[in-house]
Amino acid sequence: MITETSAVKFRQNLGEMINQVQYRHDSILIKKDGKPVAALVDARLFGRIRRMEQRFDALSSRLEKGFSEVPQEEGMREIESVIADERSGS
Structure with a gap:
């Protein structure tokens, strides 16, 4: 609660x-x-939150490295395309 x-x-x-x-x-x-x-x-929940934050940071770093050679404009176009597809239900 x-x-x-x-x-x-x-x-x-x-x-x-x-x-x-x-x-x-x-x-x-x-x-x-x-x-x-x-x-x-409580301290246990705080520990879980910290571990999740560390995992999120590691994943974000891996994604950043994986897409480091993709030009920003190209990446943004792809993201916008996926969002539009999801919104249209395609």
Whole structure:
């Protein structure tokens, strides 16, 4: 479950919110002036997020190297063509 709270309420209830994350495995979305600025998640989920980020970065690097010799204009035309095909249902 994701709970949303203001930064002020978060500071006032820090201990309770840490317990909520630790024992119930909930997440807390912290907002400032109504806009999301941070999140508190349990350490296990944070570890998974970091591993996924590392895998994404490695994959992005491999894709970048694989397409490094394709001119940017050609690549963009191909991407736009695939998007148009998907949108038209072809």
